[in-house]
Every structure is written in structure tokens, then in C-alpha cells.
Amino acid sequence: MASDSRLNAPARLAASRLSRAWQHGDRFYKLLITLAALSVLVLVVAIGYELWHSSALSREKFGLNFITTADWDPVAESFGALPFILGTLITSIIALIIAIPIGLGVAIFLAELAPNWLRQPIGFVVELLAAVPSVIYGLWGLFVFIPTFVKPVAQSLNGALGFLPLFQGPVFGPSRLAAGLLLAIMILPTIASISRDVFRAIPNTQREASLALGATRWEMIWQVLVPYGLSGLLGAMILGLGRALGETVAVTMVIGNNLDLSASLLHPGYTMASIIANEFSEATYELYINALIEIGLILFAMTLIINLIARLLIWRVSRRTVTEARA
Amino acid sequence: MGHNVTLGSTLAINSQATETSTTANSPIKIQAENLSVYYRSFRAVADVKLVINAQMITAIIGPSGCGKSTLLRTLNRMNDLVAGSHVAGEVILDGQPLYGPGIDVVDVRRRVGMVFQRPNPFPKSIFDNVAYGPRLYGLHSKHELQEAVEKSLRAAALWDEVKDKLHQSGMVLSGGQQQRLCIARALAVEPEVLLMDEPCSALDPVATLKIEELMQQLKVDYTIVIVTHNMQQAARVSDFTAMMMMRLDRAGELIEFDATPIIFTNPKDKRTEDYVTGRFG
Amino acid sequence: MTTALRSSSMRKRWRKTSSVVMLTLTGLATALAIVPLVWIIVYVFQTGLPALNADFFTHLPTPAGVPGGGIANAIAGSLITVGIGVVIAAPIGVLTALYAASHANTPLGLAIRFGTDVIAGVPSIVMGIFAYALVVLPQKHFSALSGGVVLSFIMLPIIIRTTEEMLKLVPGTLREGSLALGAPEWKTSWRVVLPAAWNGVLTGLLLAISRAAGEAAPMLFTSFGNPFMNTDITQPIATLPHTIFVYAIAPYDDWHAKAWATALVLIVLVLVLNLTARLIVAWRARKMGVAR
Numbered sequence: 001m002a003s004d005s006r007l008n009a010p011a012r013l014a015a016s017r018l019s020r021a022w023q024h025g026d027r028f029y030k031l032l033i034t035l036a037a038l039s040v041l042v043l044v045v046a047i048g049y050e051l052w053h054s055s056a057l058s059r060e061k062f063g064l065n066f067i068t069t070a071d072w073d074p075v076a077e078s079f080g081a082l083p084f085i086l087g088t089l090i091t092s093i094i095a096l097i098i099a100i101p102i103g104l105g106v107a108i109f110l111a112e113l114a115p116n117w118l119r120q121p122i123g124f125v126v127e128l129l130a131a132v133p134s135v136i137y138g139l140w141g142l143f144v145f146i147p148t149f150v151k152p153v154a155q156s157l158n159g160a161l162g163f164l165p166l167f168q169g170p171v172f173g174p175s176r177l178a179a180g181l182l183l184a185i186m187i188l189p190t191i192a193s194i195s196r197d198v199f200r201a202i203p204n205t206q207r208e209a210s211l212a213l214g215a216t217r218w219e220m221i222w223q224v225l226v227p228y229g230l231s232g233l234l235g236a237m238i239l240g241l242g243r244a245l246g247e248t249v250a251v252t253m254v255i256g257n258n259l260d261l262s263a264s265l266l267h268p269g270y271t272m273a274s275i276i277a278n279e280f281s282e283a284t285y286e287l288y289i290n291a292l293i294e295i296g297l298i299l300f301a302m303t304l305i306i307n308l309i310a311r312l313l314i315w316r317v318s319r320r321t322v323t324e325a326r327a
Numbered sequence: 328m329g330h331n332v333t334l335g336s337t338l339a340i341n342s343q344a345t346e347t348s349t350t351a352n353s354p355i356k357i358q359a360e361n362l363s364v365y366y367r368s369f370r371a372v373a374d375v376k377l378v379i380n381a382q383m384i385t386a387i388i389g390p391s392g393c394g395k396s397t398l399l400r401t402l403n404r405m406n407d408l409v410a411g412s413h414v415a416g417e418v419i420l421d422g423q424p425l426y427g428p429g430i431d432v433v434d435v436r437r438r439v440g441m442v443f444q445r446p447n448p449f450p451k452s453i454f455d456n457v458a459y460g461p462r463l464y465g466l467h468s469k470h471e472l473q474e475a476v477e478k479s480l481r482a483a484a485l486w487d488e489v490k491d492k493l494h495q496s497g498m499v500l501s502g503g504q505q506q507r508l509c510i511a512r513a514l515a516v517e518p519e520v521l522l523m524d525e526p527c528s529a530l531d532p533v534a535t536l537k538i539e540e541l542m543q544q545l546k547v548d549y550t551i552v553i554v555t556h557n558m559q560q561a562a563r564v565s566d567f568t569a570m571m572m573m574r575l576d577r578a579g580e581l582i583e584f585d586a587t588p589i590i591f592t593n594p595k596d597k598r599t600e601d602y603v604t605g606r607f608g
Numbered sequence: 609m610t611t612a613l614r615s616s617s618m619r620k621r622w623r624k625t626s627s628v629v630m631l632t633l634t635g636l637a638t639a640l641a642i643v644p645l646v647w648i649i650v651y652v653f654q655t656g657l658p659a660l661n662a663d664f665f666t667h668l669p670t671p672a673g674v675p676g677g678g679i680a681n682a683i684a685g686s687l688i689t690v691g692i693g694v695v696i697a698a699p700i701g702v703l704t705a706l707y708a709a710s711h712a713n714t715p716l717g718l719a720i721r722f723g724t725d726v727i728a729g730v731p732s733i734v735m736g737i738f739a740y741a742l743v744v745l746p747q748k749h750f751s752a753l754s755g756g757v758v759l760s761f762i763m764l765p766i767i768i769r770t771t772e773e774m775l776k777l778v779p780g781t782l783r784e785g786s787l788a789l790g791a792p793e794w795k796t797s798w799r800v801v802l803p804a805a806w807n808g809v810l811t812g813l814l815l816a817i818s819r820a821a822g823e824a825a826p827m828l829f830t831s832f833g834n835p836f837m838n839t840d841i842t843q844p845i846a847t848l849p850h851t852i853f854v855y856a857i858a859p860y861d862d863w864h865a866k867a868w869a870t871a872l873v874l875i876v877l878v879l880v881l882n883l884t885a886r887l888i889v890a891w892r893a894r895k896m897g898v899a900r
Contacts, residue, residue, distance in 0.1 A: 028794075029792070034716075036704040036706075037703075037716060039704070041720065043764075050741050102640060103641075109634040109637065125641075128879070128882060131818055132878065133824070135849045135871075136652065136852070136874065137648070140647075209447040210459070211436065213440070219463060224459075246731025253853070273731060280737070303730065304729065307725060311725055
């Protein structure tokens with residue numbers, strides 16, 4: 001074009017030098033963002049590696065006995081993590097049993113029933129529940145929730161069902177039950193908000209189809225929507241489990257931190273996260289530290305697998321709605 | 328049934344009515360009296376007076392936005408699902424008003440079934456899709472369910488194509504098959520009336536044809552009301568046609584209702600004539 | 609068979625009643641879920657407010673049993689550790705999100721999404737162990753720096769995820785328009801795309817800060833706490849959540865009262881940050897006419 005020849009030679013050279021500089025800028029930029037991206041991956045690998053490497057002493061010494069023995073005795077240099085693993089699982093299961101039905105109920109209410117003006121405020125409240133720091137949950141749990149609610153409940157359970165090993169006394173304030181109940185409150189927002197998103201993603205045509213057949217509102221929700229979004233709902237619950245497994249400070253403040261191995265929920269207990277929190281800064285010798293890090297490694301592996309499964313499940317629901325929209 | 332393009336020849340094969348519908352030789356199944364539909368303060372449908380005859384196919388036609396689907400949805404109270412919608416006037420099914428106090432909506436929807444524009448099977452097996460309705464109504468024995476499912480699939484002309492894959496997901500079927508599955512699902516609750524909201528608009532011509540043939544078979548046992556934007560389809564398939572148009576205040580009104588041959592060859596209202604001859608629409 | 613479907617009116621009534629009952633239960637579940645939040649906030653305000661005064665914010669802690677004293681060191685400590693966290697996590701997070709948004713379906717892009725999820729799922733106490741090995745061991749003592757580092761790890765996935773989502777919402781036409789004018793990629797991102805997404809990025813940052821400010825577990829063996837005022841990042845430092853923890857599990861009543869007061873400060877901070885984040889989202893939605 002004529003404009004090209006109008007650029008005299010020096011100007012053209014200047015232009016190309018400038019564009020090369022710009023390209024350098026871009027090359028630098030692309031390098032920068034790639035490095036940043038890689039650093040994320042490096043971090044993941046580094047965490048795994050560090051946990052693995054720094055628990056070597058303990059892993060070599062105890063092998064599988066680490067997770068099957070219950071003897072945790074730093075003085076005798078003997079470490080078995082079974083009480084903590086059990087404690088983590090028990091408290092998490094209690095939390096799930098309570099949080100799943102209530103969380104599902106909240107999700108159904110928010111997604112299918114609540115009038116528009118109610119949705120935003122309640123949604124915000126659910127978000128706030130998730131934003132309250134763990135230590136404040138622990139503080140409230142220790143000084144308010146346990147005396148006002150958990151202890152009376154524990155006493156009635158003990159009174160009515162005390163013959164069961166599950167509810168044997170004596171009744172303490174801090175207990176596995178307290179930790180489980182507090183965890184339920186803390187994982188509720190996770191389950192509720194993800195489940196609500198799952199319901200909202202279900203196409204309206206499914207609702208219309210079932211209502212047009214003469215189903216009641218509840219039948220539509222329970223027999224059509226829930227099966228449709230089932231993998232997503234399961235993913236929400238599993239993410240809740242992941243959160244419960246790793247919760248530290250709140251649990252430490254209400255579980256009593258006791259190596260008690262009885263089956264009773266009303267007794268104090270210990271979780272993997274709590275033992276690390278309580279003893280890590282006081283671990284005085286290498287093997288002790290290694291053992292604690294090995295517990296961290298187990299915790300890391302558990303939450304890793306759980307989160308992966310959950311993400312896969314949730315991803316499946318979004319894929320299904322896309323393929324149906326195309327059909 | 329002829330598939331010629333010209334309306335006249337099609338109707339020549341199809342028509343038998345020489346009288347208008349107003350003195351129906353078949354009993355009245357549904358009646359709408361001064362029916363208006365409002366979304367909050369906006370009137371979407373105005374003062375419709377409509378008669379649906381039993382075991383006949385009635386088509387509702389008109390340009391887009393004229394309220395055809397809204398009108399159709401008043402007949403099974405699906406409009407109730409839209410926030411802020413309410414109804415003035417009456418819809419009467421077999422002498423019973425559908426919008427009276429104490430009317431069980433769930434029951435209305437069982438008696439008046441619906442098939443939608445896009446096929447919407449549940450992500451369950453073909454069997455479970457059709458069995459969904461009967462299960463709601465207490466049918467649980469395996470034998471009874473199998474009978475019910477087969478009966479409905481036969482009535483929807485789908486049985487032969489799916490009888491060997493009843494436990495596969497309904498989603499593996501083609502679009503036309505999915506729509507017939509939805510019809511079978513609707514028939515399984517044994518409705519008296521079947522409402523069809525542009526049922527073929529998402530289907531190819533071959534699948535459309537199958538559904539139109541199916542409708543002729545179904546009308547023996549059911550009363551059918553179909554909304555369609557395809558005039559040729561209305562002319563091919565229906566016994567009576569209701570023509571709707573949007574007024575200046577954006578409400579839809581019924582401007583003419585008659586036996587189909589009359590609507591398409593000798594309509595009384597000029598607007599109807601303009602629409603069916605393609606002069607506008 | 610037909611008679612079986614002409615169901616009894618008893619069954620009809622049962623179906624209707626159970627529907628009403630179940631739907632009411634979901635409403636009750638929602639009410640139940642709100643109770644703890646209201647209870648906690650009200651209790652923290654009620655119990656913490658009396659112990660709050662101007663001195664509380666400006667004085668250092670006093671030993672148990674000695675009246676007065678405050679949490680000035682913890683406030684400074686939280687500011688410093690969260691500040692370090694932001695300085696590390698924000699640039700890396702935004703840059704990573706820029707990469708992920710523009711390379712969404714490449715192997716590395718997917719690996720990043722996966723990696724971000726993994727990091728987000730790591731319990732904060734395990735992050736603490738990692739930061740301990742990374743920073744505390746070589747330094748041979750606890751420090752504010754290690755606390756800041758662990759907080760940056762915790763904040764990173766939040767920033768990446770929210771930034772990436774916001775970047776995806778920026779219309780591709782905006783980016784193309786800039787590139788078509790001859791602007792290089794980096795200028796397009798810096799001058800055009802990021803500004804369009806800035807309030808989303810800000811929202812993510814606020815939420816990440818809120819989360820980091822509330823973390824206590826990883827601080828137990830990184831920043832470790834410090835009863836004195838400290839601004840040297842190579843030394844241990846107090847933080848708000850850690851202070852609450854220490855005061856709460858101690859056997860002294862007046863420390864308990866201080867725990868509540870500190871909790872009040874922390875929860876007000878968290879509420880303000882979350883509310884601001886929400887308001888930004890709502891303001892943006894209204895501005896862009898996007899239905900949420």
C-alpha cells in the first residue's frame with residue numbers, strides 16, 4: 001500500500017526495533033506467567049516431597065505399625081498413631097451425619113423454595129458461616145456450646161443409652177461428640193452452598209416434566225432432581241468431609257486432647273490435626289518430629305484423595321448438563 | 328395422508344366436516360370462559376372463549392408472542408409455576424372448574440398431560456422414565472409396572488424400537504425417539520387430555536411425520552390440544568383450529584375458532600386469512 | 609391395572625401431606641443453620657465489648673492477673689504476617705491466573721487447575737509443617753517471615769481461582785481489540801484485561817486476606833507468638849488468632865475475657881472484609897447489567 005512507501009527508511013527501522021523490543025517485553029511476560037504457573041506445581045510437589053522426606057525416620061522405624069498401634073509415648077520413643085486416626089474419622093463421621101441432611105435441606109430450600117428476596121440474605125449468612133475463623137468457633141465451642149448444649153445432650157444420651165459402649169460415661173465437657181457437633185456446624189456451609197449450585201445447574205425442563213406428570217413438589221425434588229444431580233451432591237459431601245478431616249484449632253479446643261481409646265463418644269479424644277498442633281513445637285528430638293510429620297503426611301494423603309474424588313464427581317454433573325443441552 | 332405442499336389438496340383428503348364446530352357432534356371436554364392470564368399486572372392472554380371437543384385434535388396457531396403456549400399451559404395449570412401469574416375467568420374440565428378453591432393441582436396435571444417443545448426425558452432408563460408416573464400412583468409390583476410400561480410404549484409407537492433396551496438410559500435415543508418416549512411417559516399416567524406444546528419443533532421432518540401419525544392414532548382414546556407455529560402441520564393433523572393474535576396492548580386473544588377445513592379455506596376473519604395464506608406471520 | 613392407577617384418595621392425601629412436611633423441614637433446616645452464626649456473633653459482641661477500650665488497641669499484653677493491657681502486638685503481627693502473605697501470593701496468584709485463563713485447555717493449564725485444587729485442600733496445619741521445614745529450620749528459629757510464607761500458601765489458591773474466574777468473564781473481544789491495535793500481550797493484560805477484571809480480583813484478595821487473618825493452626829510453629837511488640841520479620845511475632853487461642857486455653861479468667869475481646873476485633877475484621885467483597889460483586893453486577 002502507498003502508506004508503506006511513505007515511511008522513510010530510518011522511521012521503518014525504528015519501527016521494527018521498537019516492535020522487537022515489544023516482542024521482548026512479551027517474551028519476558030510469557031516467561032513470567034509460565035514461571036508463576038510452574039511454581040504452583042512445584043509447590044504441590046514440594047509439599048508432598050517434604051512431608052515424605054522429613055518423616056523418613058519414623059516411617060522406616062515403624063512401618064505399617066504406625067497406623068495400627070495405639071501406643072503414643074514420646075518418652076519411650078514409641079509412636080503409634082491409631083488413636084488420632086480413629087479420632088479424626090469418628091469426629092468427621094459425626095459431623096457428616098448431621099451436616100449432610102441439614103446441608104441438603106438448606107440447599108433445597110435456597111434453590112427450590114425460597115422466594116427471591118430471601119435468597120440473597122440467606123446465601124450471605126451461609127457464606128459468613130464459612131468465613132468465621134476456626135479459632136472463634138473453638139472459643140465459642142469451649143465456653144458456650146459445650147456447657148449450654150453439648151453437655152446436656154451428652155448427659156441425656158448417657159442417661160437413656162448409657163448401657164451402650166457408644167454412650168458410656170462419665171460425661172465430660174470436651175469430648176468427641178462436642179468436636180463432631182462443632183465440625184458439623186463448620187462444614188455445613190460447604191455442603192449447603194455446593195449442593196445449592198448443583199440444584200441451580202439442573203435444567204428447568206426436568207422440573208417441568210415431572211410436575212406435568214402430576215408429581216408433588218417434594219416428589220419432583222427427591223425423585224428427579226436429586227438423582228439427576230447425585231454425583232454433584234456426593235461431591236459436595238465429600239468436600240465437606242475433606243474440610244472436617246483437616247480442621248485443627250476448633251477441634252483441639254473442644255475435644256479434650258486425651259489418648260483415651262474407649263468407644264464412647266462422650267469421652268475426650270484426639271485427632272491427627274490436634275496432636276500436631278499440640279506437640280509439634282515441643283517435639284525435642286528427631287524421631288519425635290518425624291513421627292508428627294508422618295501424621296501430617298497421612299493427613300495430606302487423605303485430604304488429597306478425598307478432594308480429587310469430589311472434584312471428579314462435581315465435574316461429571318456439569319458435563320452431563322452440557323451434553324443434554326446439545327441433544 | 329397426503330403430504331403435498333398445497334393446503335387445498337391436503338384438506339380435500341382430510342376433511343369431512345361441513346358443519347361448524349359450534350354445534351359439535353362430539354361432547355365438550357374442556358371449556359375456557361372469559362379466560363385471561365396475567366403475569367403480575369401484565370395481561371398475556373385476554374378474554375378467551377374456547378371449546379375443546381373430546382377425542383378430537385384441536386390446534387392453536389398464531390404468530391410468535393401471541394400467547395399460544397400461555398393459553399395451553401392454563402389447561403393443566405403449569406402457569407402456576409411462574410411467579411406472579413394469576414388467572415381470571417374459568418377453565419372447565421368435564422364440567423369441573425380447574426381453578427376453583429380446593430382443587431388439587433396434582434390431580435389436574437394427571438388428568439391433563441403435557442409434552443414439551445424439547446424432549447426432556449429423565450436421566451434414567453427408558454423403563455424408569457415411563458414407569459415414573461405409575462410409581463407415583465402406587466403401582467409397585469414388577470409385573471404390573473412391566474405391563475403399564477409396555478402398554479404406554481406401544482401407544483406411543485415406540486415399543487418395537489426399544490423393547491430390547493428398556494434398561495438403557497433414555498438419553499441414548501434419537502431426538503424423535505426421545506419425544507415419543509416423553510409421550511409414552513405422559514400416557515403412562517392415563518390422562519384424559521394430552522397437551523402438546525410445539526412437540527415437533529426440535530425434530531427433523533421424518534421424526535415429525537411419525538409424531539403426526541401417532542397423534543392420529545392417539546386421538547381415538549385421548550383429547551389432544553396442540554400448539555404449533557407450523558400451519559401445514561395444523562392443517563394436516565387437526566380437526567379444529569383456534570387462531571390467536573396479539574393485540575395492541577400485547578395481550579393475546581382468540582380471533583377465530585372453527586373446524587380446520589374452514590379455517591384454512593374459508594376463514595371468517597381477515598386476519599386469519601392473512602395468516603394462513605402466508606401474507607404475514 | 610387402571611383401577612390401581614385411579615389411586616385412592618388416601619394415597620393422594622398422603623402424598624400431599626408428605627410433600628408439605630418435607631418442604632417445611634427444609635425451611636426448618638435453614639433456620640437451624642442460621643442459629644449458630646447469630647449465636648456466635650451476638651455472644652462475641654456481648655462478651656467482648658465490655659473488655660474493649662482504647663487501651664486494648666494500643667497497649668501490650670500484661671501478665672495473667674494484672675489488669676489492663678491490650679493486643680497491640682497481635683494487631684501489628686497480623687498486619688505484618690498477612691502483609692507478607694499478600695506480597696508473595698498476590699503477584700504469583702494473578703500471574704498464574706493470567707496463564708491459566710489464556711491456556712485453559714493445554715496440559716499445563718489443566719495441571720494448574722488440578723494443582724490449585726490440591727493446594728486448596730491441604731489442611732492449614734500441614735501447610736504449617738511445610739513452612740516450618742522451608743523457613744524455620746534453615747533460620748533455626750520461629751519468625752514472622754515463616755508465618756507470612758505459610759499464609760501466602762493458604763491465600764494462593766483463593767487468589768488464583770477468583771482471578772481466573774474474573775478473567776474468563778472479560779469478553780474476548782476486549783482482548784482481541786487491543787491485540788489488533790498492535791499492543792503486545794503484556795500490555796493487553798496489564799492495561800486492558802486486568803483493569804476490566806480488577807474488582808473481581810480485589811474481591812478475591814479481600815476474601816483471601818479474610819481467610820489468612822483468621823488462621824491460627826499454622827502459626828503455632830511458624831510465627832509462634834510473642835508477648836512483646838516486634839516488627840522484625842526474622843523474629844517470632846504475635847497474631848490475632850494465635851493470641852485468642854493462647855488466651856482461651858489458659859486457666860486464667862481475665863485472659864478468657866481478653867480472648868473474647870480479641871475475638872470481637874477479629875470477627876469485625878472478617879465481617880467487614882466479607883461484606884465489602886460482596887458489595888463489590890453486587891456493584892459490579894449492577895454496573896454490567898449481569899444477572900446473578
